[in-house]
Amino acid sequence: MTTNNNRYSPAIILALVAALVAVSWLYVAEKAGSVVSTNNGRTIAGEITSGIEKEHFEWKMVTSWPKNFPGLGTAPETFAKLVNRMSDGRLTIRVYGGGELVPALEVFSAVSQGTVEVGHSAGYYWKGKIPASPFFTAVPFGLTAQEMNGWLHYGGGLELWREVYKPFNIIPFAGGNTGVQMGGWFNREINSVEDLKGLKMRIPGVGGEVFSRAGGTSVTLPGSELYTSLQTGVIDATEWVAPYNDTALGLHEVAKYYYYPGWHEPGPALEFLVNIDAWNTLPADLQAIIEAAARYANQDMLDEYTARNNAAFMDLQNNPDIEFRRFPDDVIKALKKAADEYYQEITAEDEVAKKVYTSWKAYEEGVRNYHHITEQAYINARDL
Amino acid sequence: MTTNNNRYSPAIILALVAALVAVSWLYVAEKAGSVVSTNNGRTIAGEITSGIEKEHFEWKMVTSWPKNFPGLGTAPETFAKLVNRMSDGRLTIRVYGGGELVPALEVFSAVSQGTVEVGHSAGYYWKGKIPASPFFTAVPFGLTAQEMNGWLHYGGGLELWREVYKPFNIIPFAGGNTGVQMGGWFNREINSVEDLKGLKMRIPGVGGEVFSRAGGTSVTLPGSELYTSLQTGVIDATEWVAPYNDTALGLHEVAKYYYYPGWHEPGPALEFLVNIDAWNTLPADLQAIIEAAARYANQDMLDEYTARNNAAFMDLQNNPDIEFRRFPDDVIKALKKAADEYYQEITAEDEVAKKVYTSWKAYEEGVRNYHHITEQAYINARDL
Numbered sequence: 001m002t003t004n005n006n007r008y009s010p011a012i013i014l015a016l017v018a019a020l021v022a023v024s025w026l027y028v029a030e031k032a033g034s035v036v037s038t039n040n041g042r043t044i045a046g047e048i049t050s051g052i053e054k055e056h057f058e059w060k061m062v063t064s065w066p067k068n069f070p071g072l073g074t075a076p077e078t079f080a081k082l083v084n085r086m087s088d089g090r091l092t093i094r095v096y097g098g099g100e101l102v103p104a105l106e107v108f109s110a111v112s113q114g115t116v117e118v119g120h121s122a123g124y125y126w127k128g129k130i131p132a133s134p135f136f137t138a139v140p141f142g143l144t145a146q147e148m149n150g151w152l153h154y155g156g157g158l159e160l161w162r163e164v165y166k167p168f169n170i171i172p173f174a175g176g177n178t179g180v181q182m183g184g185w186f187n188r189e190i191n192s193v194e195d196l197k198g199l200k201m202r203i204p205g206v207g208g209e210v211f212s213r214a215g216g217t218s219v220t221l222p223g224s225e226l227y228t229s230l231q232t233g234v235i236d237a238t239e240w241v242a243p244y245n246d247t248a249l250g251l252h253e254v255a256k257y258y259y260y261p262g263w264h265e266p267g268p269a270l271e272f273l274v275n276i277d278a279w280n281t282l283p284a285d286l287q288a289i290i291e292a293a294a295r296y297a298n299q300d301m302l303d304e305y306t307a308r309n310n311a312a313f314m315d316l317q318n319n320p321d322i323e324f325r326r327f328p329d330d331v332i333k334a335l336k337k338a339a340d341e342y343y344q345e346i347t348a349e350d351e352v353a354k355k356v357y358t359s360w361k362a363y364e365e366g367v368r369n370y371h372h373i374t375e376q377a378y379i380n381a382r383d384l
Numbered sequence: 385m386t387t388n389n390n391r392y393s394p395a396i397i398l399a400l401v402a403a404l405v406a407v408s409w410l411y412v413a414e415k416a417g418s419v420v421s422t423n424n425g426r427t428i429a430g431e432i433t434s435g436i437e438k439e440h441f442e443w444k445m446v447t448s449w450p451k452n453f454p455g456l457g458t459a460p461e462t463f464a465k466l467v468n469r470m471s472d473g474r475l476t477i478r479v480y481g482g483g484e485l486v487p488a489l490e491v492f493s494a495v496s497q498g499t500v501e502v503g504h505s506a507g508y509y510w511k512g513k514i515p516a517s518p519f520f521t522a523v524p525f526g527l528t529a530q531e532m533n534g535w536l537h538y539g540g541g542l543e544l545w546r547e548v549y550k551p552f553n554i555i556p557f558a559g560g561n562t563g564v565q566m567g568g569w570f571n572r573e574i575n576s577v578e579d580l581k582g583l584k585m586r587i588p589g590v591g592g593e594v595f596s597r598a599g600g601t602s603v604t605l606p607g608s609e610l611y612t613s614l615q616t617g618v619i620d621a622t623e624w625v626a627p628y629n630d631t632a633l634g635l636h637e638v639a640k641y642y643y644y645p646g647w648h649e650p651g652p653a654l655e656f657l658v659n660i661d662a663w664n665t666l667p668a669d670l671q672a673i674i675e676a677a678a679r680y681a682n683q684d685m686l687d688e689y690t691a692r693n694n695a696a697f698m699d700l701q702n703n704p705d706i707e708f709r710r711f712p713d714d715v716i717k718a719l720k721k722a723a724d725e726y727y728q729e730i731t732a733e734d735e736v737a738k739k740v741y742t743s744w745k746a747y748e749e750g751v752r753n754y755h756h757i758t759e760q761a762y763i764n765a766r767d768l
Binding site: 082085086087088141144145146147149150151152153154155179180182242243260261262263266283284285288289292293295296298299300302303304306307308309310311313314317324326327329332333336363366367368369370371372373374375376377378379380381382383384 | 466469470471472525528529530531533534535536537538539563564566626627644645646647650667668669672673676677679680682683684686687688690691692693694695697698701708710711713716717720747750751752753754755756757758759760761762763764765766767768
C-alpha cells in the first residue's frame with residue numbers, strides 16, 4: 001500500500017543513512033579497539049570497554065645487570081612477563097640490560113627524571129646521594145632475607161623506604177633477594193686479623209668501607225674484570241655473590257680458597273623503582289598488578305638462588321682444587337666493630353639515616369634474639 | 385534541487401530506521417554492560433568488551449581456620465582481596481572460616497568435589513588419604529621456610545605436588561609459611577629422653593607419630609581446648625605455633641616452660657587448593673592473577689609471622705613467670721631417629737610417598753650442606 005503522502009525527500013533519507021553509518025562506524029571502531037590518545041605526553045593505545053576507556057600502557061624498564069643475568073636479571077624479566085599476562089597485555093614492559101638505554105648505575109636517575117617508568121637495581125648503589133639507602137638493601141652483619149622481608153612488610157621498613165625515595169619522585173618495591181652472600185675467593189689464607197693488612201680485595205659499597213676500616217684494602221671492579229684481575233694478581237681476593245653466580249664467572253678456576261661465612265651482605269634486597277607520575281597514570285587494577293608482580297619476583301629470586309646455589313655448591317664440594325675456609329673469629333669481630341663504628345658515623349651526620357637506622361636496629365635486635373630460639377636453634381639442632 | 389525520482393517508499397524508510405535503532409541499541413546495550421550467561425551451571429554476570437565476552441566469576445573459598453585467625457586466616461583474606469583488586473572485580477572470592485560452610489578438615493574434599501572452587505589449608509591433614517602429603521607441608525627435621533620455597537619452586541617440588549593432587553581434581557599452590565614452630569609449652573622439665581615416658585602432649589600429625597615412637601604419648605586436640613586441658617592437667621604439654629599465636633591462646637598463663645628448638649614443623653607450607661574444572665573456566669589473565677596472588681600470600685604470611693612472633697617474643701622474654709628451656713641433645717637425637725624410621729616405613733608402603741621422598745631428600749641433603757656455609761654460618765657468626 002503506497003500513497004503520495006508516503007513519499008519523503010532525499011534529505012531525510014540521506015540524514016538517516018548518515019546516522020546509520022555513523023553509529024555503525026562507532027560500533028565497529030570499538031570492536032576493533034585501538035583508539036590512540038595521549039596522556040602526559042606518552043602515546044597510549046586505548047580501547048573503550050564498558051563505557052570506561054581502558055588504556056594500554058607501554059613502559060620501559062632499565063636495570064643494573066646484563067640482560068637475563070642469572071638471578072639478578074631473571075627477576076625483571078619475571079616481573080615484566082607476569083604484568084603482561086595478568087593485565088592481558090594492557091601494560092607491557094620492555095626490559096633493558098645495564099648500559100643498553102642508560103648506564104647500569106644511572107637507573108635511579110633515569111626513573112627519578114621520568115626517562116623511563118620503571119627500574120630494577122639495588123638501593124646501596126645510591127648511598128652517595130642517600131646515606132640511608134644501604135639499610136634497604138644489605139649492610140654488614142645485618143638482616144637475613146627472611147628477617148629483611150619481615151622488616152620491610154611488617155616492621156615499618158617499606159613505609160620508611162617510600163618516605164626516603166619520595167623526594168626523588170620514586171616509589172620503591174622489594175625486588176628479590178639473593179640470600180646470604182659468600183665471604184669471597186682468596187689467593188691466600190686468612191688466619192688472623194693481621195692477614196687483612198695489605199690484602200687487596202674487590203669488595204665495593206659498605207662492605208668495602210668496613211673491610212678497609214678493619215685493615216684491608218678495598219677495590220671496586222665490575223664483575224667482568226674479576227677473573228683476569230684475580231688471575232694476574234691485580235687483586236688478592238674478591239667477593240661476588242654465591243656459588244651459582246661465582247662459578248659462572250669462573251672464579252673457582254683462579255682462586256684456591258672459598259671463604260665463609262659471608263658477613264657483608266647477609267640478605268641483600270633488590271628494588272623495583274617506579275616513577276611516581278607514571279604510577280599515578282595507572283588505574284587501580286594495574287597498580288595492584290604491579291604490586292603483586294613485584295612481590296612475586298621478590299620471593300622468586302630467593303627461591304631460585306636457594307635451589308641453584310645449592311646445586312652449584314655440590315659441584316664445588318667435589319672439586320679437589322677448592323679449599324673451603326672459615327674466617328677466624330678475630331677477623332669477624334674486627335669487621336663487626338668496624339661496621340658498628342660506620343653506622344655511628346653515618347647516623348650522626350645524616351638525620352634520615354638516623355631515623356632509618358633507629359627503626360632497623362630495634363627490629364634487628366629483636367629478630368636476632370627471636371631467631372636464637374627458632375631458625376638458629378633449629379638449623380643447629382638438626383645437625384646433631 | 386528535487387526531482388520526482390528522488391522520492392522513496394515508506395518501506396525503505398522503515399528499513400533504515402529499524403537498522404539505525406538496532407545498531408544504536410546494540411551499542412547502548414554494550415555500554416551498559418551486564419549480560420547474564422551461565423557456565424557449567426554457575427551464574428555469571430558478564431560484560432562484552434573488545435568483542436570478547438569478559439565473564440565475571442564468583443567463587444567460594446573454604447579454609448581450615450577460624451575466619452581471620454591471625455596469620456593462618458590472614459592469608460586467604462589477603463589472597464581474595466588481591467585477586468579482586470587485580471581483576472577489577474571480575475573474579476570475586478568469598479572466604480569462609482572452618483565450619484562455616486564445610487568442616488575445617490573437609491576443605492580438600494569440598495574442593496575436590498567442586499562444592500567450592502578454592503580452599504586454604506595444610507597438606508599434612510590429608511596424610512590418611514595421601515601419605516606423601518606431609519612432605520608438601522612440613523615433616524620433623526625437614527626444611528625451613530626458605531629451603532621449602534626453593535624446593536617447591538626451583539627443585540621440582542611443586543610439579544610433584546600437582547602430580548599427586550591431580551587425581552583429586554585439584555591444583556595446589558604454596559599458600560604461606562609460619563617459619564620454624566616452637567617446641568611447645570610444658571608443665572614439667574625435660575632433662576633426658578626418659579622424661580618423655582608417660583608425658584601426655586598435644587602434638588598432632590607426623591610430629592605426634594614421631595613423638596609417640598620416641599616414648600611420649602601424643603594427643604590430638606583442637607586449639608580451642610588447649611588452655612583448659614593444660615590448666616586441668618588433661619595434658620602435660622602442648623605445641624601450637626609460635627609466640628604470636630601461642631600467647632593469643634593464653635598458653636603462657638598456664639604452662640611454665642617454653643621449649644626450643646622446634647623440631648616437628650620447621651617451615652610448614654600452607655596450601656591454596658583450586659578445583660581443576662573451575663580453573664579451566666578462567667581466562668589466562670585470571671589464571672595468572674590467581675598464581676601471583678597465591679605467591680604474594682605465600683611470602684606475606686612468613687613476613688607477618690617473622691615480624692609479629694618477634695614482637696610477641698619480646699613480651700615473653702620480659703615475663704618472669706616463663707622459663708625458656710632447650711631440649712637436651714639426647715631428646716633431639718631420639719626424635720630424629722624415630723622420624724627417620726617413620727619415613728622408611730611410609731615410603732616402603734606407598735609408591736607415591738617414595739617418589740616424593742626421594743626428590744625431597746636429595747634436595748634436603750644438598751641444601752642443608754649449603755646452609756652450613758651460608759645462612760647457618762652467618763647467623764652463628766653474627767653472635768660473636
